[in-house]
Amino acid sequence: MKDTLLSFEALDIGYRLPGRASLTVAGRLNAALHTGELVCLVGPNGAGKSTLLRTLTGLQPALGGEIHLAGQPLGSFRSRELARSIGVVLTDPVQPGLLSAESLVALGRYARTDWLGRLEKEDRRVVDRCLAAVGAEELAGRPVAELSDGERQKVMIARALAQEPALLVLDEPTAFLDLPRRVEIMTLLRNLAEGGRAVLLSTHDLDLALRGADRLWLLDGGGKLAAGAPEDLVLSGAVAGAFRGRGVSFDLRQGAFVFAPPGGAMVRVEGEEPAALWTRRALERAGFRTADPAEEAGRSEQPPVQVRVSRHAGGYTWAVSSRAENAERAERESLYDLVEYLKTRFPASG
Amino acid sequence: MKGRGSAAPAADSPEPGSGTSRTAIFAGLVCLLAAAFAADLALGSVRIPLADLVRILTGGTPARSSWTAIVRLIRLPRALTALLAGSALATAGLLMQTVFRNPLAGPFVLGVGSGASLGVALVVLLAGGSASAFLAAAGLLGDSGLVLAASLGAAAVLALVLAASRRVRNVMTLLILGLLFGYAAGAGVNVLIHLSSAERIQAYISWTFGTFGGVTWSQLRILAPLVLICVLGAQLARKQLDALLLGEAYARSMGQEVRRTRIVLLILTSLLSGGVTAFCGPIAFLGVAIPHLCRSLLSGSDHRLLLPGCALLGGAAALLADLAAQLPGSTAVLPLNAVTSLIGAPVIIAVVLKRRNLERSFAA
Numbered sequence: 001m002k003d004t005l006l007s008f009e010a011l012d013i014g015y016r017l018p019g020r021a022s023l024t025v026a027g028r029l030n031a032a033l034h035t036g037e038l039v040c041l042v043g044p045n046g047a048g049k050s051t052l053l054r055t056l057t058g059l060q061p062a063l064g065g066e067i068h069l070a071g072q073p074l075g076s077f078r079s080r081e082l083a084r085s086i087g088v089v090l091t092d093p094v095q096p097g098l099l100s101a102e103s104l105v106a107l108g109r110y111a112r113t114d115w116l117g118r119l120e121k122e123d124r125r126v127v128d129r130c131l132a133a134v135g136a137e138e139l140a141g142r143p144v145a146e147l148s149d150g151e152r153q154k155v156m157i158a159r160a161l162a163q164e165p166a167l168l169v170l171d172e173p174t175a176f177l178d179l180p181r182r183v184e185i186m187t188l189l190r191n192l193a194e195g196g197r198a199v200l201l202s203t204h205d206l207d208l209a210l211r212g213a214d215r216l217w218l219l220d221g222g223g224k225l226a227a228g229a230p231e232d233l234v235l236s237g238a239v240a241g242a243f244r245g246r247g248v249s250f251d252l253r254q255g256a257f258v259f260a261p262p263g264g265a266m267v268r269v270e271g272e273e274p275a276a277l278w279t280r281r282a283l284e285r286a287g288f289r290t291a292d293p294a295e296e297a298g299r300s301e302q303p304p305v306q307v308r309v310s311r312h313a314g315g316y317t318w319a320v321s322s323r324a325e326n327a328e329r330a331e332r333e334s335l336y337d338l339v340e341y342l343k344t345r346f347p348a349s350g
Numbered sequence: 351m352k353g354r355g356s357a358a359p360a361a362d363s364p365e366p367g368s369g370t371s372r373t374a375i376f377a378g379l380v381c382l383l384a385a386a387f388a389a390d391l392a393l394g395s396v397r398i399p400l401a402d403l404v405r406i407l408t409g410g411t412p413a414r415s416s417w418t419a420i421v422r423l424i425r426l427p428r429a430l431t432a433l434l435a436g437s438a439l440a441t442a443g444l445l446m447q448t449v450f451r452n453p454l455a456g457p458f459v460l461g462v463g464s465g466a467s468l469g470v471a472l473v474v475l476l477a478g479g480s481a482s483a484f485l486a487a488a489g490l491l492g493d494s495g496l497v498l499a500a501s502l503g504a505a506a507v508l509a510l511v512l513a514a515s516r517r518v519r520n521v522m523t524l525l526i527l528g529l530l531f532g533y534a535a536g537a538g539v540n541v542l543i544h545l546s547s548a549e550r551i552q553a554y555i556s557w558t559f560g561t562f563g564g565v566t567w568s569q570l571r572i573l574a575p576l577v578l579i580c581v582l583g584a585q586l587a588r589k590q591l592d593a594l595l596l597g598e599a600y601a602r603s604m605g606q607e608v609r610r611t612r613i614v615l616l617i618l619t620s621l622l623s624g625g626v627t628a629f630c631g632p633i634a635f636l637g638v639a640i641p642h643l644c645r646s647l648l649s650g651s652d653h654r655l656l657l658p659g660c661a662l663l664g665g666a667a668a669l670l671a672d673l674a675a676q677l678p679g680s681t682a683v684l685p686l687n688a689v690t691s692l693i694g695a696p697v698i699i700a701v702v703l704k705r706r707n708l709e710r711s712f713a714a
Contacts, residue, residue, distance in 0.1 A: 018517075059599055083605030090603070095451065096595045097651030101591075110593050111605030117589030117654075163604065 004071075005167055005198045006056065007032035010290035011065035013048055013055045022063050025051045026223035029065070033200055035166065038193040039232075040203040043219035044243055049202040050091065052219065053171050056200070057088050070166070083111035087160030089170040094144070094156065101147065102140040103156045105130055108162030114116060130161040134188055150181040157188070168192060170201040174208065186212045206243070207256055210234065218242050252285075264288040265346040271309030275316050279309055282335040305346060307338065322346075356440035372655065375647055379662040383433070390429040391421060393678035394621075402572050424563070427570055432562040432672040433665040434577040435626045436636055440664025441581050442622040443637030444644070444656055448591045450525045457637035459625035460511045460524075461531030462504045462614065466627040467558070468535040469503025470496050474554045475546040496557065497569065497628045504624030507531050508617070515616060520599055524616075559685035560631035562672050569629060576625045580618050581661050587615065588653035595651060635690045636671070640664045641700050646702050669693065 008031060014024040025048035033039055043050050054060040056067060058074055067074040069085055077085065085106070096104055108130070109123045114165045119127070131137050134154040144152060152172055158170055170189070174182040186208055193199040193214070200217075203209050207217060210230040218226040218233055220242035226233060235241050240250035251258045252339065264287040269279045280290040291303050308319045320330045322345075332338040392403050398421065399640045402412035406421045429700045442457035450459065458464070473495055514527050545550055565573060593601040626633065644659040645651060667690075675689040 057603060059602060079602060079607055080605040083603060086603070088600070088603035090599055092597050092599050094596055094600070097652045098645060098649060099592075099595060103652060104596075107593055107596065107604060111603075113589070115589065116586065117592065135528065 003035045004032050005035050006067070006069050006200075008056070008067040009065055011055070011067060012063040013060075014063050015051075016061070016063065024063055024223075026219060026225065027064070029225040029279060031225055031227045033156055033167070033198050033218055035124075035198050036193060037201045037214040038190055038212065039201075039215045039217055039227075040213035041200065041217045041219060042204075042206055042209050042242075044221050045204075047219040047221050047242075048223065049219055050171050052225075053057040053169055053200070053202055057086050057169050058082050059088070068209070073240070080111045084167060085164055085165055086167045087165035089153075089156050089160050089168075089173055091171045091175065094152065096140065096144050099144050100140065101136065101142050101144055101151075101158075102127060104144050105158045105162050108159040111163060126162055126164065127158075130158040133161060133192070134158045149176045150178075150184070153177065153185060157185075161192070166197060168197055168199045170199070172203060173201055174203055174205055182208055186237045206239070210239075210255055239267075258284055265305055265342075266291055266303040267305045267307055267342070268303045269307050269309065271307075272311065275309045275311065279307060279318065279335060279338075282305075282339055283342070286339045288342065288346075305342065320345075351532075354447060370664070372648060372650075376659070379659065381665065383662050383666040383669070386666045387429055387433060387617060388570065390432065390669045390673050391425045394420075394425060394676050395679075395681045396420060397679065407692070413618070414476060423567075427565055427567050428441040428563045428672065429669060430570060431565040431573065432668040434574055435630050435633060436640075436664040436666070436668025436671075437635060437661040438622040438626045438664070439637035440575045440640035440644075440660040441584050441657065442619045443639075444653075444660045445584060445587075445610060445619045447638075447641055448594050448653070449521060449614055449615055449619075451595070451597065451614065452525065453642070454638070455525070457619060457626075459530070460620060460623075461507045462511070462526040462620045462624045463627050463632050464535035465503040465505075465507030465623055466500035467503065467632060468538045469499040469501070469506075470557055471539040471554055472503075473499040474557065475542040475550050487565070492568070496558035500640045501624065503535070504620065504628060508536065508620040511616060512613065512619065516615060521612060540672040557631050558687070560633045560687045562630055562668070562686065565629050573629050574626060576621060578662050580622045580625075584615075585657050585661075587611070587618075588657055589654040590615075591657075592610060623663070623702075632684075632687070633668075633690065634687050635694055636667055639694055640667055643698050643701055 008029060011029040012024050012027040013029065014022055014026070016022045027121055029052070041052065043049050051060065055062050058077065058079075062074075067076065069082075070122050074082075105127050106119055106123070109119060109126065110117065113119060113123060128137075128140075134157050136151065136154045136158055139147060139151055139155060144155065147155065157168075157170070157173065160170075165220075170187070173189070174185050177185065182205060188203060189199045190212060213230055215227060216230045216233050216239075218228075218238055220226070220238075226236075226238045226242075228236075228238075230239075234250075234252065234255065240252070243250055248257050250256075266289045268277050268291045269283070271279070283290055288305075305320065305322045308321075310319065311317055315333075318332045318335070320332070320338070320341065330341060332341055385600060388400070388403070391407075392398050392400055396417070397408075398412070398417050402414075403421065404410075404418055405412050406418050412418060439457050443455070446455040446457060446459050447453060449455075452459075470498075508529060511524070511528060515524055518524055518527070543554070546554075574637060590601070590606060593604055593606050594611070596604075598608045598612075601611070623637065640663050641656065641660055644656050644663055647663075648655045648659055650656070671690045671694065674693055675684045675686045
């Protein structure tokens with residue numbers, strides 16, 4: 001078993017309101033975090049992801065229960081000691097004015113420099129190393145205000161790294177970033193975790209979390225926390241349960257959310273990949289159920305509609321045939337036309 | 351003057367290539383301060399040649415003996431007051447802009463200035479025979495009574511702000527509370543004005559014009575140590591202030607005792623702005639504008655640069671404003687507050703527009 005870095009038992013999180021009963025967002029939470037792993041905290045909006053992260057990092061008091069960091073109660077750490085153990089990247093907007101990226105990263109040395117904040121040689125080495133670790137060396141001299149969202153996020157991560165923490169906690173580090181940037185940040189965080197730290201991040205990007213996390217902490221809207229490998233949580237139905245909502249469902253086969261539970265006619269798609277895959281996606285978006293070829297192999301009964309994709313010099317054509325009366329055959333030149341045709345021909349039965 | 355310029359903060363500047371230009375800027379600031387100080391001593395309704403000025407300051411005898419009294423009793427305390435007040439207000443403004451992360455914040459956002467005004471208004475507008483008799487009996491002349499009243503008013507608001515700051519989690523709430531304290535005190539002043547006679551209102555209004563000229567040597571014995579200690583104390587907070595540029599949550603996550611830092615900075619600011627207001631009246635503009643001018647000139651937000659920069663530039667700007675208000679060569683005097691804004695605003699607008707780097711310093 002790996003070293004347990006952070007653990008909590010029967011943790012209640014929420015807000016203390018002066019003069020009134022405290023507002024518990026989630027309660028009786030239990031989980032542990034080990035060195036070397038990347039954990040993604042996922043859950044629907046309002047489940048308390050940020051509250052949990054702020055509580056675990058000591059930015060907000062717990063309402064009840066126990067948090068241990070490296071075996072010691074979290075409350076026994078002074079802020080300076082805590083900053084040497086946990087580096088935090090928040091969602092708070094950062095407007096550091098005319099600070100350069102390098103000066104911003106150097107702020108991460110706060111808990112390790114003297115009372116005037118003077119940087120020793122070692123501090124400067126760490127700053128350079130952290131900028132390099134996030135691939136932001138060339139940004140060092142640039143004012144932070146001039147950086148793009150992705151560049152600024154990298155610099156903020158470098159700043160947290162400069163605290164030389166055993167645990168890195170990030171709240172929504174991939175928000176506002178485009179897909180390549182999101183993958184880049186996730187890869188960076190994976191590397192950081194493998195470098196002997198623990199990384200805990202919250203994200204709305206379930207797809208990225210399912211693919212990138214060693215373990216998921218799944219906080220559902222009811223204030224319960226499930227922890228486990230992403231695949232375990234998918235198979236147990238915990239992921240689908242936590243995100244259940246109107247018009248959205250979690251498709252176990254695709255490992256992603258799909259619009260509206262399919263209620264339309266069953267369609268079998270034949271033809272070579274990837275055209276068949278994208279045909280299925282287009283049909284599912286329109287509400288048709290698509291037959292899984294593997295499931296279907298054992299079945300003798302044919303689905304009511306079949307679509308065969310064929311490729312030719314000009315592109316693709318889709319041939320539709322059905323068991324229905326007249327066995328009419330139709331050819332379509334684009335997926336858009338195909339979907340429109342099927343929608344009029346085989347309307348969902350409601 | 352106070353040895354702050356000699357720290358040469360730009361020497362270990364992290365940005366390559368900019369260190370020398372920043373050293374030059376600091377050298378320029380020190381020269382500007384010295385020149386403004388000398389000019390404020392030499393120029394006035396009577397022009398005193400530089401050679402005689404040096405003679406007076408070194409204990410010699412000038413061409414005319416009356417000059418000695420003019421310089422020693424009037425101009426020197428006046429110039430020292432301007433220097434101290436300018437440094438104090440610029441430093442206090444910088445602290446508040448950083449603490450509240452707000453470009454419009456200034457030394458008086460906490461309502462301390464309004465508290466001082468209310469104290470003065472109470473004495474000037476309401477003081478009946480008994481209060482005057484009390485002040486006279488206590489050996490305090492009119493001006494000292496004002497200083498006392500303003501100090502008490504500022505201290506009362508400071509106490510309120512500190513009491514509130516122990517309760518509020520978010521520093522922005524404090525900004526709003528300060529604003530409300532200010533409005534409340536202002537309303538009190540309005541009521542007092544409404545109830546007062548014209549001469550008393552005139553006396554109160556002339557206090558609100560502000561002046562560096564009313565401070566005597568014995569009052570400087572209080573003002574000077576207060577400002578020196580607080581401005582130097584603020585220099586020591588540069589690490590905390592830099593971290594606060596990212597907001598209180600980040601500052602805490604990086605190891606700052608945020609609440610303690612906040613209280614220390616609030617006390618420093620209130621002592622600086624309250625002290626200056628008590629002795630000089632409410633001096634507007636400098637406290638908000640000088641930190642921006644400093645950022646623009648130094649092209650940075652590091653407090654290692656801004657704190658000494660503001661102290662130097664604030665002192666120089668106050669000296670120049672004092673000089674301009676006295677209209678050298680004439681016997682007329684302009685209200686100081688009008689001068690700081692009238693002359694200061696165009697200068698600063700010109701610098702900010704020319705350098706075009708300020709819009710980034712608080713950009714969303």
